[in-house]
Amino acid sequence: MSDIDVAVLPYNQQVLELMARAKANGRHLVLATATHRILAERIADHLGCFDEVLSTDNTLNLSAHRKKDTLVDRFGEGGFEYVGNSGDDIEVWRSAESAVVVNPERGVERRARKAANVTAVLETRRSQLRAWMKALRLHQWMKNILVFVPLLASHNLTDLSLLAEGLLAFLFFGICASSVYLLNDLLDLNDDRHHPTKKHRPFAAGIIPIKLGLLAFPGLLFTAFLGAWLLLPIEFLGVLLVYYALTLGYSLWLKRFMAVDVIALASLYTVRIIAGAAALSLPLTFWILGFSVFIFLSLALVKRYAELHEARIQGKKERARGRGYYPSDLEMISSLGAASGYMAVMVLALYIQDDATRTLYSQPQIIWLACPVLLFWITRVWLLTHRGEMHDDPVIFAAKDKVSLLTGGLLAIIFFIAT
Known part of the structure; x- marks a missing residue:
């Protein structure tokens, strides 16, 4: 509770305006809440408009009928106007002179109108469907396309049975990832509320109630693991468990350590490729793993650079909140990131000379054309990042950037011709 910064909590602007008008009219404002007194008093001090605080303490949980009894004892039956939103507030509204209902839970408005003078x-909430899509990060599911890399590398994309298993792996990985995103947002509430863009995430902004997130993330996780256990090889379930453990470790701990965080991020991408091989019972090669580790480490460093660049623009010099980096680390991060990207191209060049490559491609020398194309893309990504023109998620940037899409198409044509 002591870690909660009340200055960045998602206050409802319309309610604040309602309180300001009441205060201007000489009304006596009381914060009556089931929140513990320590936090309630900090909120009241921050807002500076309440004349009195009634809250939960070590002897009384001020909710439902207990809140009603306290208010009636203090102001008398029908001697107060009450603003609330939940089913617990029905009891309070019964004894209030009038009721103001704010963003009510399902069925609460109907019950309130029966019980009180509303x-x-x-109603200030945005579309809940859109908010849930954002919270579940459905757009991030495109990263799970990596599960098909072993299928592409083995030239078995036309095998419909393998393709169907790949689609199941894609689905279960996506559900598991969405569960992790929900948990991560719940764990990062305080840090996100201090971030210039992350403060708009559904939980940080108060668009989706925290209690719904606490119900949703284990439900999604159970669905993903049950589906993987019933429909895919047990090896895939094992990799999914590793992915979840690594992601959980990243969310709780690893992301706060310099260098460890970006290596963990790169590993999470690579695990998706390993999961695809496990789901399809296809072998993994040194070349696929080597290339993926270096290219994804480069992109993870792009992500960190973009965050720190924004902090430097804002004039910040202290360590980034919840991270192990300072804005002064930017130059070193860019050097490491560009070097890692170029190492990925080196792995690709060495792959062309491997004997196994000659058995998969009729013209493996054509793949050499992919090297300058990939060098161009990596160089461009880092130059844009250096200029502050990079999205805080480079994968999302690549999916929307026309030049990146054109580059991806050109690489696909090169490998097709080589085949």
């Missing part, structure tokens, strides 16, 4: 209903 004078206003404030």
